[in-house]
Each structure stands twice: as C-alpha cells, then as structure tokens.
Amino acid sequence: MKKYILSRVLFALPTIIGVFIVVFFVVRLIPGDPASAMLGPKATTAQIEQYREHHGLNEPVYVQFGVAFKKFIKGDLGQSLSWYRPARDVIMERLPRSAELAFFGVLFGTIAALIFGVIAAVYRGRWPDLLLTSFATLGMSLPMFYIGLWILVIFAMKLKIIPVISTLGGGVSYWQSLLGPVLALALSESALLTRTTRSSMLEVLNEDYIRTARSKGLTERIVLFKHALGNALIPIVTVVGYSLATVFGGAIVLETVFARNGVGKLLVDAIHVRDYPLVQGTTIVIAILIVLINIVTDIVYGVVDPRIRVTGEER
Amino acid sequence: MKSMLSNKFIVIGGTIIVLMLLIAIFAPLLTPYEYGTVNLPNKHQPPSSEHVMGTDLYGRDVWCRIVYGARISLYVSFSAVAIAIIFGSFFGIIAGYLKGVVDIVFSRVIDIMMAFPPLLLSLILGACLGTSLQNMTIYIGVPLIPMFFRVSRGVTLNIGERTYIMAAKSIGSSRLRIMMKHILPNVLPQIFVVLSLGMGGAILAEAALGFLGLGVPQPTPSWGLIVNEGKLYMFSAPWTTGFSGAFIALTVLGFNLLGDGLRDFLDPKLKHLES
Numbered sequence: 137m138k139k140y141i142l143s144r145v146l147f148a149l150p151t152i153i154g155v156f157i158v159v160f161f162v163v164r165l166i167p168g169d170p171a172s173a174m175l176g177p178k179a180t181t182a183q184i185e186q187y188r189e190h191h192g193l194n195e196p197v198y199v200q201f202g203v204a205f206k207k208f209i210k211g212d213l214g215q216s217l218s219w220y221r222p223a224r225d226v227i228m229e230r231l232p233r234s235a236e237l238a239f240f241g242v243l244f245g246t247i248a249a250l251i252f253g254v255i256a257a258v259y260r261g262r263w264p265d266l267l268l269t270s271f272a273t274l275g276m277s278l279p280m281f282y283i284g285l286w287i288l289v290i291f292a293m294k295l296k297i298i299p300v301i302s303t304l305g306g307g308v309s310y311w312q313s314l315l316g317p318v319l320a321l322a323l324s325e326s327a328l329l330t331r332t333t334r335s336s337m338l339e340v341l342n343e344d345y346i347r348t349a350r351s352k353g354l355t356e357r358i359v360l361f362k363h364a365l366g367n368a369l370i371p372i373v374t375v376v377g378y379s380l381a382t383v384f385g386g387a388i389v390l391e392t393v394f395a396r397n398g399v400g401k402l403l404v405d406a407i408h409v410r411d412y413p414l415v416q417g418t419t420i421v422i423a424i425l426i427v428l429i430n431i432v433t434d435i436v437y438g439v440v441d442p443r444i445r446v447t448g449e450e451r
Numbered sequence: 452m453k454s455m456l457s458n459k460f461i462v463i464g465g466t467i468i469v470l471m472l473l474i475a476i477f478a479p480l481l482t483p484y485e486y487g488t489v490n491l492p493n494k495h496q497p498p499s500s501e502h503v504m505g506t507d508l509y510g511r512d513v514w515c516r517i518v519y520g521a522r523i524s525l526y527v528s529f530s531a532v533a534i535a536i537i538f539g540s541f542f543g544i545i546a547g548y549l550k551g552v553v554d555i556v557f558s559r560v561i562d563i564m565m566a567f568p569p570l571l572l573s574l575i576l577g578a579c580l581g582t583s584l585q586n587m588t589i590y591i592g593v594p595l596i597p598m599f600f601r602v603s604r605g606v607t608l609n610i611g612e613r614t615y616i617m618a619a620k621s622i623g624s625s626r627l628r629i630m631m632k633h634i635l636p637n638v639l640p641q642i643f644v645v646l647s648l649g650m651g652g653a654i655l656a657e658a659a660l661g662f663l664g665l666g667v668p669q670p671t672p673s674w675g676l677i678v679n680e681g682k683l684y685m686f687s688a689p690w691t692t693g694f695s696g697a698f699i700a701l702t703v704l705g706f707n708l709l710g711d712g713l714r715d716f717l718d719p720k721l722k723h724l725e726s
Contacts, residue, residue, distance in 0.1 A: 154563035165579040273711075277704035279655050281662045281678070282696040285685050293686050385568030389659055403571070404663050407578045419575055423566040430566075 140438050144431045155423040156208055160201060163416045213417035218409045223417035227399060231421070234391065234398035238383040240314060241321025246376055249326040253333020254360060260338060268330060275327030280386050284320040284393035291316055300395075317390045324386060325379045332375045336368035343367070369440050377433030381426045460712030464647075467705030471698075475521040482515040486672055495688040505690035507680055513691050516672040517698050523673040524699075527587050528653035532646060534592030539599025540642055544630050546600070547607025558604070561597045569594035569652070570659055577665045584667055591656045595649050602645050606638045640717050647710030651703040658699045674699050 171187045172179060179187075188194050195203075207214070213223040256268040291298045298316045299308045340346065341364055349363045350356075388400035395401070399418055406414040455461055474481060490510035498505045504513040546557040564572065576590035610616065611634070619629050654674070660666045661675015662682065669676070674695050681691025 150559060151562050151566055154559065155566050158563055159575070162575055162579055273707065274700075274704065277651065277707050278700045279658045279662075279678075279696060279703075281659060281682075282692075282700065285682065285692060285696070289685055289689060382568050385570035388568075388570055388574070389662065392663060403574065407574060407665070410578075415575060415578060419567070419571060422568070422571060426568070427566050 137438065141435055144434045148427050148431050151427050152424055155427070156205065156420060157201075159416055159419050159423070160204060163412055163419075164197070166410070166412055166415075208420075213420065214413035216406075216411055216414040216417075218406065218411040218414065223414045226402065226414065227417055227421050230397055230399045230402045233396060234384065234387050234400055236314065237317050237321065237387055237390070237396070237398060238380065240318045241386070242325055242376065242380050242383055243322075244318060245322035245325030245379070246329060248322060249329035249333055250365070250372070252326065252330040254337055254365065256330065256334040257337035257341065258360065265334075269334065272327045272330040275323060276331075278324070280320065280324050281389045281393050283323055284317065284390050287316050287320050288393065291319075313396070317394045317396055320390055320393070321383065321386055325383065329372065329375050329379065332371055333368065336371045337364055340364045340368045370437070373433065373436055373440055377429065377436070380429045380433070384422050384426065455716055458712045458716055460708045461716065462712075464705045464708030464710070464712055467701060468709060471521055471525065471702050471705065474518055475525050478518045478522060482512070482518050484512040484515050486511065486515040486519040487670055488512075495684065497688070498690055504694045505688065507677070507691045508684060508688075513677070513694055516677050517674070517695050520672040520674045520677050520695065521698070521702075523584070523667055523671055524654060524657050524675070524702075527584065527591065527657050527667070527673065528650055530588035531592035531653045531656075532595060532649045534588060535595035535649060536599050536642060536646065539596040540603040540635075540638060542596075543600040543603025544607050544634055544638060547604040548611055548626070548630055548634060550608075550611075554604075557600070561600050564594070565597050567594070569656065573656055573660060574663070574665065577660065582665055582668050584671070587657070587660070587667060591653050591660070594656070595652060598645055598649060598652075599642060602641050603638045606641050607634050610634065610637050644710055644713045644717060647706050647713060651706035651710070654699060654703050654706070658696075 171184045171193060175183055175187055193200070204214070211224060213227070215221070216223045216226050219226050252268045252272070256265040259265045288298075288300065292300045298312055346359060346364055349359045354363075384400065387398055388404060390396070391398040391401035392404055399422065403415065403418040403422075405411075406418060488511060490506070493506055493510035494508055496502055496506040496510070502512050502514065504517065507513055507516065542557050546554040567575075572594040573590045576593060577586070580586040580590060616629060616633055619633055624632075657666060657673060658675045658678055661673060661677075661679045664679055666675035666679065667673040677695040678692050678699070681688070681693075681695065685692055
C-alpha cells in the first residue's frame with residue numbers, strides 16, 4: 137500500500153510541473169505590459185523602464201521562467217497587482233470559503249445521489265425510478281448559475297432565509313451563508329451520480345452473490361446496502377472523485393451568483409482587473425488541488441478494490 | 452435506421468435539437484421585431500401578447516434575442532466541438548496506434564489539461580486571447596479536447612492488435628493508411644456519442660462564460676450574453692434570464708438525451724441497465 141501511494145505521488149509531480157509551465161506561458165500571452173498595468177496610466181517611460189529592470193522583465197523569457205520556478209518551489213506566487221499583497225496570502229485567505237463549499241456540496245450531493253440511485257434501482261421501470269432518473273437527466277442539463285439564481289430568488293427573496301450576499305457578518309450565520317451555494321452545488325452534483333449509482337446497482341443486483349445473500353434469509357436492507365452497494369462503489373468513487381475535481385469550476389460560477397468571497401470569485405475579479413500574478417497564482421493553486429484530489433481518489437480506489445493496488449493500473 | 456428511431460432517447464433528443472436548429476435557421480421569420488431595437492420607455496415589460504417573453508433592460512424583445520441568440524450559441528458550440536474533435540481524435544489515434552514514447556508524451560499533456568476544470572481553462576485562455584466570436588470557439592473547444600483524445604486513444608488501443616490490422620500491416624500498408632482506412636471508421640461511432648455530450652458541454656460553457664461577463668461581446672446576442680444582461684434584474688424582471696436559461700437547459704437536455712440514446716444504440720450490452 138505504501139508503495140502504491142508513493143507511486144501515485146511520484147506520478148503526479150511531472151503533472152504539477154507541467155501545470156506551472158503551461159500557466160506561466162499562457163499568462164504571458166495576455167496582451168499588455170505588466171509594468172504599465174502595475175504603475176497605472178500616469179507612469180513615465182523612465183519609471184516603467186526602472187520597474188521592468190527591477191522585476192527582471194527585461195530578461196529573456198527562460199531566465200524569467202527560472203526565477204519564477206524557483207519562487208514557485210519555495211511557495212512564492214508573486215505580488216498581486218490589485219491587492220498590493222503577496223498573491224499567496226490573498227489566495228490562502230479565500231481558499232477555506234471555496235473548500236467548505238466544495239466539501240459540503242459534494243458531501244450532500246453524494247448522500248442524496250446514493251439514496252436516489254438505490255431507490256431508482258430497486259423500483260426499476262416503475263414511477264419512483266422514472267421520476268428520479270428524469271430529475272437526474274434534467275439536473276445534468278441545467279446550467280449551474282441557473283439553479284443558483286432560482287435558489288436566490290426562492291430562498292433569499294420569497295422565503296428570506298438566506299442572504300442575497302453570502303458573506304459572513306452582519307447578522308448572517310455560518311450555515312446561512314453556506315445554504316444557498318451548497319444546495320445549488322449538491323443538486324447539480326447529485327444528478328450525474330444518481331445515474332451512476334443506479335446503473336452500478338442494477339449491474340450488481342444481477343450477480344449470483346446477491347441471490348445467495350437473499351436466499352440465506354438476510355433482510356433486504358442488509359442485502360441492498362451491504363452486499364450490493366458495497367460492490368457497486370467503484371464506479372461511484374470514480375464519479376465522486378471527478379466531481380470533487382470539477383466542483384471548482386462550479387465554485388467559480390456559484391461564488392459569483394451568491395457573491396461569496398472564495399477563490400473562484402477572486403479569479404474572475406482578477407481577470408476583470410487584469411491582475412496577472414493573481415490570475416496565475418489562483419489557477420496554479422486550483423490545478424494543484426485537483427491533482428492532489430486525483431491522488432486521493434486513486435488511493436481510495438486501492439482501498440475499495442484491492443486488485444488495483446497490485447497491478448497499479450488505473451480503472 | 453428503423454431501430455435507431457425505436458430508441459426513445461434518440462427520438463426525443465433529436466427532435467429537440469432539430470427544433471432548435473430550425474429556430475436558428477428561420478430566425479427572421481419567427482420574430483416580429485428586430486433583436487437590437489432599443490425602446491427604453493418599454494423596458495422590463497412582463498410577458499404579454501405583444502412580447503411573449505417580455506422585454507429586457509433596454510426594452511428589446513426577449514423572444515427575438517433568444518431566437519437570434521440560438522444562431523450564435525449553436526454556431527460557437529458546433530465550431531468549438533469541431534476543433535476538439537479534430538485535435539482530440541488526431542492525437543488520440545496517433546497515441547493509441549504508435550504507443551510507446553509518443554503515447555506517453557501525448558497522454559501527459561492531456562493529463563496536464565485535465566488538471567484544470569474546463570471552465571477555468573476557458574477563462575484563462577479567454578483572458579489571453581480576448582473575447583471575440585472566433586476566439587471563443589477556441590477557448591471553449593480546447594478544454595473539450597481531452598474527452599475526444601481519450602475516446603479515440605481507447606478505441607485505437609483496443610482494436611490496434613486485431614487480426615485485420617495485423618493483416619493490413621503484413622501486406623505493407625502504410626501507417627497513415629491503416630489509421631485512416633481501418634482505425635478511423637471504428638473510432639467515428641464512439642466520437643459521435645461523445646460529440647453529442649460535448650455539444651451539451653459547449654453550450655453550458657458558452658452560457659457560463661457569458662454569465663461571468665467573458666462571453667460574446669455586445670451587441671451580438673448569444674444565450675450567455677442574454678443571461679448576463681438579465682441576471683442583475685433576477686428579482687424584479689426574471690423573464691430575461693429565466694427564458695434564456697430555459698432554452699439553454701432544453702438544448703443541453705436534447706444533446707444529452709441524444710448522446711445517451713446513441714450510446715445505448717451502439718453498445719447494446721449496456722442497454723438493459725439504462726432503460
């Protein structure tokens with residue numbers, strides 16, 4: 137098991153370095169000179185030249201890359217142009233807001249999907265199945281911001297139980313600030329997973345050991361949740377891992393809908409004000425998080441299905 | 452063909468998409484007003500017999516804008532998916548057929564791309580390239596490349612060792628010929644399934660980028676832009692964003708159903724589980 141975890145981590149290192157290289161060069165494609173952006177329209181040519189010299193912007197690109205890479209390894213992501221502070225500090229302040237949204241969204245989405253998926257599989261072809269699969273198919277087609285906006289209309293305007301702006305303070309409790317975006321995320325995330333759970337369960341329910349378990353006289357609940365769901369978990373883990381990784385895309389949109397100060401909204405704001413170091417930093421942090429989540433997903437596979445651990449093959 | 456029409460997902464999904472295409476093609480015949488005519492005294496009118504879907508913040512007819520928006524959104528999505536198919540399947544087939552170092556290098560690049568959520572990749576590419584209609588097809592298309600790469604590579608790996616490929620090799624067919632003549636026809640049906648799901652993803656991406664204010668520039672109406680213009684008035688005049696969002700969802704639903712149906716159709720093994 138230790139060897140397996142180590143191999144997963146070593147496998148991820150080139151990806152993380154690749155991510156840094158891609159982001160470094162892509163951000164340099166953004167039109168406009170960072171020096172004049174930083175100093176503003178009133179800066180003189182001499183000031184701009186001095187700034188360029190001081191920040192190494194006159195060096196060849198490969199030298200700049202070397203400097204930036206050394207800083208990156210030390211955990212330095214450069215200075216934010218719009219916050220006048222190290223980009224890392226700004227990102228780390230915002231990260232918990234996104235992490236809790238992602239965590240609770242995927243957690244509640246998964247719980248709902250497991251329940252819905254098992255019910256749909258058990259009542260296959262009858263109305264609970266049709267109802268749940270229809271909702272799931274519809275849920276996969278709804279844009280995330282659309283779900284979010286309607287939640288805002290219903291819960292903030294009509295029912296007045298959540299704030300329109302989901303920042304903490306001003307009489308807004310922790311859970312109130314989370315309710316809207318978590319609900320939107322969970323609804324959206326549960327759609328695909330409900331279908332995965334259903335088809336995985338249907339596949340397993342045909343197996344001989346389920347018939348054996350039933351004929352032994354075990355209760356239906358134990359057969360369903362222990363024997364069937366336990367064996368149906370592998371494809372489900374794949375999709376949960378996948379949603380944890382894509383959830384940051386959803387967070388970008390939902391944090392904008394609910395005006396929540398997470399990294400997603402930070403990134404969108406940074407793009408609008410052309411704060412390149414912050415765009416670069418936020419993107420790298422999110423991408424690295426996803427690589428780490430994928431490592432954890434791979435390790436969970438190894439736990440759920442010991443065969444994978446031996447061969448070291450994915451899926 | 453007959454059995455294809457007996458699949459209800461293909462029929463429902465296909466009908467929705469054909470309807471949307473007809474709406475886009477015959478836009479001028481379906482709209483009583485110009486999509487760009489500003490009529491400020493008439494702003495934020497709720498749906499009525501004159502304006503079936505109400506008017507937006509500049510008094511423009513929402514139905515007209517949605518109908519013309521279908522043209523832009525479908526055009527952007529089709530072009531984006533075309534880019535993704537060309538690059539994804541080209542590199543996927545090469546990686547799957549040549550294997551070895553080529554496969555390792557290509558697959559690593561795809562791994563790196565997949566470390567970014569698709570929307571994030573679109574956002575930073577959009578920030579670099581600038582928002583124009585042409586650029587938008589690129590930055591919506593690029594994040595879809597891994598999807599097509601993986602499918603083409605998988606199918607190619609699977610059939611690369613079959614006897615008829617070996618036979619083609621032994622009679623001295625060139626690599627290019629084998630890839631074009633023998634492998635591509637096997638990859639295409641799978642591409643078709645992914646194409647449908649990819650179209651859904653592209654439409655959602657256009658909408659999300661538009662919502663974030665990084666979509667098609669004014670004044671061309673795209674669904675993403677209409678959603679964005681209406682979002683601040685969601686409490687007082689929800690029809691602008693409400694109706695445009697519903698059109699987005701319906702179109703994506705159509706592509707998803709079609710994709711599901713095609714997958715069942717091409718892979719009957721799974722059929723008993725899904726229906």
